[in-house]
Amino acid sequence: MEAEPKNKRKVVTFGEVLMRLSPAENRKLQQATHLDFFFGGTEMNVAASLAYFGVPVQHITNVSNDIVGDAAIATLRKFGIEVSQVKKVDHPLGIYFLEVGSAMRSSQIAYNRLHSAFANITPESVDWEEILEDADYLHWAGISPAISEGAYQTLKKGLEIAREKKIVVTADPAYRSNLWKYGRKSQEVLAELVDLSSIFIGGVNEINEILGSDYPFEEEGFIEGSKALLQAHPSIEKIFDKVRTSVSSSWQKISGRAWNGKNYLTSEELEIRDVVDRIGTGDAYAAGVLYGLQHFDDQEVLNFANAACALKHTHVGDANLVSVEEVLEVVSGNVSGRIKR
Amino acid sequence: MEAEPKNKRKVVTFGEVLMRLSPAENRKLQQATHLDFFFGGTEMNVAASLAYFGVPVQHITNVSNDIVGDAAIATLRKFGIEVSQVKKVDHPLGIYFLEVGSAMRSSQIAYNRLHSAFANITPESVDWEEILEDADYLHWAGISPAISEGAYQTLKKGLEIAREKKIVVTADPAYRSNLWKYGRKSQEVLAELVDLSSIFIGGVNEINEILGSDYPFEEEGFIEGSKALLQAHPSIEKIFDKVRTSVSSSWQKISGRAWNGKNYLTSEELEIRDVVDRIGTGDAYAAGVLYGLQHFDDQEVLNFANAACALKHTHVGDANLVSVEEVLEVVSGNVSGRIKR
Amino acid sequence: MEAEPKNKRKVVTFGEVLMRLSPAENRKLQQATHLDFFFGGTEMNVAASLAYFGVPVQHITNVSNDIVGDAAIATLRKFGIEVSQVKKVDHPLGIYFLEVGSAMRSSQIAYNRLHSAFANITPESVDWEEILEDADYLHWAGISPAISEGAYQTLKKGLEIAREKKIVVTADPAYRSNLWKYGRKSQEVLAELVDLSSIFIGGVNEINEILGSDYPFEEEGFIEGSKALLQAHPSIEKIFDKVRTSVSSSWQKISGRAWNGKNYLTSEELEIRDVVDRIGTGDAYAAGVLYGLQHFDDQEVLNFANAACALKHTHVGDANLVSVEEVLEVVSGNVSGRIKR
Amino acid sequence: MEAEPKNKRKVVTFGEVLMRLSPAENRKLQQATHLDFFFGGTEMNVAASLAYFGVPVQHITNVSNDIVGDAAIATLRKFGIEVSQVKKVDHPLGIYFLEVGSAMRSSQIAYNRLHSAFANITPESVDWEEILEDADYLHWAGISPAISEGAYQTLKKGLEIAREKKIVVTADPAYRSNLWKYGRKSQEVLAELVDLSSIFIGGVNEINEILGSDYPFEEEGFIEGSKALLQAHPSIEKIFDKVRTSVSSSWQKISGRAWNGKNYLTSEELEIRDVVDRIGTGDAYAAGVLYGLQHFDDQEVLNFANAACALKHTHVGDANLVSVEEVLEVVSGNVSGRIKR
């Protein structure tokens, strides 16, 4: 399994950039006097990981027109993400507070994003034609159309133009029940957007949400659900899913499974017994899928995405700042963590 | 000048509690990985300072129904502020980001408060009758009615009930041009609320804003403006103003002046050449006025408020965590900062 | 199992408040330049946990009459503990230094408490009649009578008045061999105080210490010892014990067992493989028992106390800052630590 | 004085990127357990400041082929500097340690740069033709040719190609006596490179070093020296100098003076009484000159550069992360540091 770049055309990602604020050392907010901060957001995390894999990537979003928005842009630049089309608007950047759990104590998140810069995005403000001109992939996640009518319309327009340009659209339509407050029904919207996509990153939960079905979580359910999804949404060619066993906040097991229209594929299970940061692990998986699709066969894609996801658990922050080499080493079975001098 | 408590009935304050997020050591946000945080807000700062002066004080506000709101309440409790009537609602706590300037570099603030928990307060949610039952003072500032119709209505209702109960109302109607976005005109609203107040903490700017006048900043202007304000708003008995010379971000000079209906009074100028934190210094002054009104004659009130304001510049945070003894020592002319063992 | 508050009368706790000073990140003191600090103390930890469970609670103690004592009081207030009867005296606050171990390395503690503010408490300085007026519970631990004659006499007086008022007394008579330096014999004193109590939080070690017996640690020993204790000290109605398996500094297993005069009860074992902070876990258990006694049957008390104890291992500090909901979720078997959004 | 961008062609800078390691809070290295780090270097600081002024800028250098070099590149990207031609080589990144002085205590610097990645740069590794294709300015400083034969040759080649392309070359030939260890004579080399430049950023010290002259520091000396330099090196058109009065480590006064071939110009003196960071202030001045040359007349260039230099003293780090607006405000005479909301 060798990483030979097949092209140099860019991946485009679309979605909110949030500031994460979090007390260090598993403290409760009430025990802290300062908060570590990171910029993240599901699609931006994908962009960052791809940039660290050496893939040209551009992110489309709105940020606040203040020192916080400036810092968000600087961080994207630092990650190596193209930011020339990020707009600054007079609404605050979305924020979330994270208290990091441990053992049987859950992490807790408090959001402040309902009236954010991104929620106020409009289709008119994004020049999709120009942005997608030299792109090969467009990636979206289910959280964006859940935020506001503007975000939904902007994304839809992008997907339509991507279709015209025959750009591969990857969808990570994870459902978030505590969003979707602006009036649209999630099922309808997600189904519509999936029809504009060709790679589906998700599993039984997402399939059931979109089809209104009730497939069980187990292997059989995943295969049957995948088949049903491909039938109902024929634009979808492949489905890549991530299976997580959450023993505790600090101990996670993950593996990948996929349906590529013909075969059911699975990866080995990887175990992280001392989770450093669980945020953005799904995004790390998605970035692994995108990188994989450009370089590998389906089984290798699955292995690569799963290893990338595992590695995200081992360092702090929303974005997976690891290299292709580090991922391939885990894929090759070396998980001993020997010091590299 | 001796601090003999004259009564033990409480002061009530009303206003937003914000989380302040700020990089340490004069860093720019882009240079930081963590942010110090404090809870503050103009009226809450007054409450905290009064609590450290030993005055019973209760604060009325809304906070978010999440870990951030819980931490805000815990901080008020820590300060010794009565919080039994603070409500938790499903809107985020207001936030501001502060980059601390130095020398000729200005501090920069970015707000995220437009849709906050406090902006969503309603008159129905505050039981002013009960709250004011055992109160002697009600304090408000010009920022609250500037935020939302609900904040304005809630405050107005409180002032009206205070009037019925013959509670002293202290007003700090400082004008903030970048608020007042919900439709009301600032001049009209402030004038109406000043008519429900008896102590005016402010100066020529505030008088001009409320009267639509154009008095100059100098002594004569202050005296003439004060007279005009007392004539136009006869409920006001006394005016306490603070004069600041901002040599640089790090070097401030402050003094007090007052008009008590009969006399023009001034305090000595105090100089802070190595400002630690400039936020909340006006609120420290207001708290000094309130404490002073309970214990001293007008000249002493002015001296006390000015010294309290100066001391706020010497420690970090929005609230002035100094004791009556520390203030009186500065009033007495001892500014040498000798170590207390 | 549902948490329906049965009353609103307060719990009173009595004991020393210590400042804990500890290098972060498992450092040795010699490797550090700063120390994290917390205020704790076995009975105060119970008070804090109860406050976070929503129980009205008052703590009785002496603190130093200086900036350290002020900070201790502010922390108690922050936790929501009633502090109106905490006295400030001219003796230093007790201190302990903690080097946090890891794996096979033990944590090390150095105390500085022998001449502390609390050690100088006297029965005359505590108005037990007033304090217990509106109380339902009085909680004490074996560490307090071990510190000084004054602490012992003050506690004894409180227990006697509690008996008169028919207040439930909960005892956590854990024995500390390195205290008891002021002349009294621990066995005698503890026996006397247990006679004034009705709930016994402890196990075979404590029973053997008080009875001078030698019951083995295993189930049979616990049951026999419990029966013997109830016979010797008929005021005791129930015994709640905690069983800990210390695999390493970082890996602990805990479970609860109880004798309620009729039945031997046990809880499930909970495992914490990445201990964040082991201090105060016994106090978290005791607070769980107290909360449980107000709301649940004996088996539920045991389950609740055990889950509360487990959760204390997952965050730093002496006090267990978790909610009833968090405890009940662990009781219900959910230890997967899924993120709460 | 208005900042109207006249062109969008880029500035190119060439020089070493160093990692600065420094204890916080004026600590001595022996008192610290951690060190703050920044990436800086005289020409890179110019690039960063220009990027924050909105000027397109590319930096040419070598960094180490390891995690330190990667972090250096990420920081340049964060600043908005084009890094596509930065090379990674198997030599370590240069480092300097800084103990920050205060009052009469001097800052102390220890270097580790003699065998750095940049010292190993070679003319063959830099494609000056391509780099300068779309450039309007090339900036160099006297420290680069002092480091190694390779650095000298690489720079000289760049200057020669710049001359061919009629690109404006700005020179900041500050002399560092503790470098120049590889064999060349500083006077010879600097004179040669100045002959390839048209803007001279420096003063009497630099003129004397290059001419072997002995002009006095005062006004007359500067004017006479400037005239002599222009005569000896006719490619030079203008000289911009910075005058510093170092009252103490913490108290600096700076002003600018210039000779543009016809007139002697001076700026007002600016005073910083509470220096936050003195490193990179000369580079901030140079960046001010470069920005100024693109937008202003000579007097305005001087004012702008001087104000930019002053602002660098007010925040930590090697690079001047302020905006054109912040500089223009100081130029306009507003040094009061009022909070920007």
Add this chain to the structure above:
Amino acid sequence: MEAEPKNKRKVVTFGEVLMRLSPAENRKLQQATHLDFFFGGTEMNVAASLAYFGVPVQHITNVSNDIVGDAAIATLRKFGIEVSQVKKVDHPLGIYFLEVGSAMRSSQIAYNRLHSAFANITPESVDWEEILEDADYLHWAGISPAISEGAYQTLKKGLEIAREKKIVVTADPAYRSNLWKYGRKSQEVLAELVDLSSIFIGGVNEINEILGSDYPFEEEGFIEGSKALLQAHPSIEKIFDKVRTSVSSSWQKISGRAWNGKNYLTSEELEIRDVVDRIGTGDAYAAGVLYGLQHFDDQEVLNFANAACALKHTHVGDANLVSVEEVLEVVSGNVSGRIKR
């Protein structure tokens, strides 16, 4: 003025080592979650400064027999102080808490030292004969005999043996009114110990305390008082005093004056406008006197001690970690703080 070492025999110091605990960044203790710590103590500070001047020095004290005492010893070793005769005893190390003031806000100190390891020192535990075998100087301060009978007796024994061995005894008998609680009268004790000393580091306050006199602070008073002291205590040969003007917590002016039995000498005044740490400045002066006595004439001693004292204000910690070269540079009039590369 040149620093030519005249001998290599050691200086011995005797006194308590305290742990200082202090919130960073001028915070109040209530605003902090961690405390910076340092080990200090007036005589130990003298020892540390002498060690950084290259003088062999041994410190005599008791520390606690725990991790805190071990860390204290390790710090002394780090400073280069001989610790072979430091004893570990079963009493806690003394502690003090420091809230650092700013501008007109005073620093506040809270002590915990009354029952410390040092307070429990006994003459029997110190082998003065061996310790003083190869010593040239023995230094003591007024704080040690103020702590306990044991400390007083131990010191007196040391001074008596020093007299026998003709070792120079330097006395810094600064009076601390809040100590002296064990029964002895300060005037009597200090007079007795001064009779065993030959160099007096102190001024009018100390003279008046010891003589029961009332000399005024000004020059004439110092001279008259000095003469009187030499008459009453003929063992004293020279008096070195430090004059401090405390403009504010952050702004100090210091100068030295001396009486050497024949002449009244004064040094220039040095000004520190941005004090980093005021603790230990008197000890830095004393160390300067001791170093000076070994190398310089009286005027030079005064200049050196005053410059050493000034430099202590510029870095954090109790001990003056500067070199002879740094002091001599200030003596020579260079206070500009230019960076040393």
Add this chain to the structure above:
Amino acid sequence: MEAEPKNKRKVVTFGEVLMRLSPAENRKLQQATHLDFFFGGTEMNVAASLAYFGVPVQHITNVSNDIVGDAAIATLRKFGIEVSQVKKVDHPLGIYFLEVGSAMRSSQIAYNRLHSAFANITPESVDWEEILEDADYLHWAGISPAISEGAYQTLKKGLEIAREKKIVVTADPAYRSNLWKYGRKSQEVLAELVDLSSIFIGGVNEINEILGSDYPFEEEGFIEGSKALLQAHPSIEKIFDKVRTSVSSSWQKISGRAWNGKNYLTSEELEIRDVVDRIGTGDAYAAGVLYGLQHFDDQEVLNFANAACALKHTHVGDANLVSVEEVLEVVSGNVSGRIKR
């Protein structure tokens, strides 16, 4: 097994002191703004550990003649290592950067040591005759002769003089493939130096490197290889090896094995599931062997060294700052990590 000191003559160690720079909390360098630092180096780590075991120990090295070298020396002093023969030279101290891995993510190290102070050491600068005068042991590691001809020659000279003086030489000839750049062949040099040594700390890898053999890792290979080594290098009497199973960065298992010329010995396996710091664990083992050789029989040496090695994993830094008592407790089988009060 009891630790009875058999002599008080010193151990001498020779090797480079490096500054380690590392982001805290498993951060990647790009995510950090500050770096924790430690001084370490394989032979110096042995010295530090021996000092904490109470063994007199002297370290021989060069450090930089700047603030970094001064801090290195101060740290050695703090550890209790004799530093009188450490030389300061005009080359920088060696540095390494460490990104700490976690789970399957490897730690990464970047070195900057090729032209360090130590690499420039020369045999002439070390007075081995005097240094070894009162020594019983001289310890070296394979990294020193790999750095430079000077380091190799200096070491060789020391070993030759040690042989003359009949001092026991312990060798830890671990091979580092990325060094050995100055021209010598590792096999030749190591073989020559092993011929001057009598204790071999290493295993199959080292034996194969020196003999050019290919023994397998397993027990049989170790025994056969050991026999071959003793035959080829008859000065070697005993071989102590450490067996590590690296489950992940965070989970390590270690055990010891030895060949003493007659018997094959093994220790129990110790498991560390939450590694705090893996650096210096081999050096902790070597220090355990040296201490053991002075006090125990061979089996006890193995047990002691293995337990010492395990304990090094539990705290941060390069050196093993644990006591003999802590090691012996692990040897005795107590790995439960109970709190020591």
